[in-house]
Amino acid sequence: MVMLMKCIETENGVIISPVxxxxxxxxxxxxxxxxxxxxxxxxxxxxxxxxxxxxxNGDELTIENSSAEDFLNIWKSYLDLELDYGKxxxxxxxxxxxxxxxxxxxxxxxxxRQEPWEALxxxxxxxxxxxxxxxxxxxxxxxxFGDNIGSGYTFPSAERLxxxxxxxxxxxxxxxxxxxxxxxxxxxxxxxxxxxxxxxxPYDEARAELMKxxxxxxxxxxxxxxxxxxxxxxxxxxxxxxRALEKLFPQMSADDFGEYAGIAQQYIFHYSRMNPELFD
DNA sequence: GCCCAGGTATAAA
DNA sequence: TTTATACATGGG
Numbered sequence: 304m305v306m307l308m309k310c311i312e313t314e315n316g317v318i319i320s321p322v323x324x325x326x327x328x329x330x331x332x333x334x335x336x337x338x339x340x341x342x343x344x345x346x347x348x349x350x351x352x353x354x355x356x357x358x359x360n361g362d363e364l365t366i367e368n369s370s371a372e373d374f375l376n377i378w379k380s381y382l383d384l385e386l387d388y389g390k391x392x393x394x395x396x397x398x399x400x401x402x403x404x405x406x407x408x409x410x411x412x413x414x415x416r417q418e419p420w421e422a423l424x425x426x427x428x429x430x431x432x433x434x435x436x437x438x439x440x441x442x443x444x445x446x447x448f449g450d451n452i453g454s455g456y457t458f459p460s461a462e463r464l465x466x467x468x469x470x471x472x473x474x475x476x477x478x479x480x481x482x483x484x485x486x487x488x489x490x491x492x493x494x495x496x497x498x499x500x501x502x503x504x505p506y507d508e509a510r511a512e513l514m515k516x517x518x519x520x521x522x523x524x525x526x527x528x529x530x531x532x533x534x535x536x537x538x539x540x541x542x543x544x545x546r547a548l549e550k551l552f553p554q555m556s557a558d559d560f561g562e563y564a565g566i567a568q569q570y571i572f573h574y575s576r577m578n579p580e581l582f583d
Numbered sequence: 584g585c586c587c588a589g590g591t592a593t594a595a596a
Numbered sequence: 597t598t599t600a601t602a603c604a605t606g607g608g
């Protein structure tokens with residue numbers, strides 16, 4: 304049951320309540336976005352060119368530096384507040400007892416609706432990499448090539464990066480991924496890869512569209528579809544999911560996870576990463 | 584020093 | 597078609 308959310312505009316932001324099934328740490332620091340940092344009891348970050356601080360007390364969500372209009376147009380969707388995650392967890396919990404445990408371990412995870420280009424670019428950076436270093440590279444990418452707003456920097460556009468050569472990215476220390484980032488920027492900026500089409504194309508075709516880019520394989524494509532286009536049927540399989548499928552879900556395959564496979568995947572990813580002893 | 588990290592391109596079998 | 601290896605970088 305989805306309760307009606309009230310949005311109250313204050314002098315420095317908005318207050319929304321009631322907000323349930325949301326935990327800021329679980330959602331903003333679970334390896335789906337790399338741009339949020341703990342700040343003043345909440346999280347500070349930039350998306351869609353806006354810098355905000357998000358705080359949660361009980362079921363009361365505060366977004367500092369947001370207008371009511373920005374909440375309705377951006378943050379409500381970004382935080383995916385219109386989906387009933389209680390119901391989704393109930394549904395996917397029935398698939399497997401370990402998945403039920405994973406849901407119960409971090410019930411405040413929601414799948415963000417990030418900007419497609421940022422999701423694509425950050426998950427290109429993620430390949431054969433770890434989350435701490437991914438955050439560092441993404442931070443340096445924004446500081447070097449994004450626009451300064453408030454106390455931070457926007458994510459650089461594909462058009463901006465398309466004008467650069469791989470060596471120009473040396474300061475971000477992304478190593479062999481530099482050439483992949485530039486290839487993605489050039490194909491997106493030129494329209495050869497049509498990101499907007501990935502909202503509506505059949506899943507396999509959307510995947511193929513993204514995989515025109517050098518350095519984008521099935522995993523990066525799936526993460527982009529899931530986190531950038533909210534294609535929740537996409538099921539990214541990384542090293543943690545491979546382990547989980549082998550040891551925790553031996554009789555299940557990737558396509559036994561249903562219409563919310565991507566959401567299930569994120570509960571499993573987080574549960575696995577926070578409990579590595581499961582794989583000893 | 585070694586191993587690993589939200590993988591993929593490339594070459595070889 | 598499947599399998600092996602290089603790839604840049606930095607934390608543990």
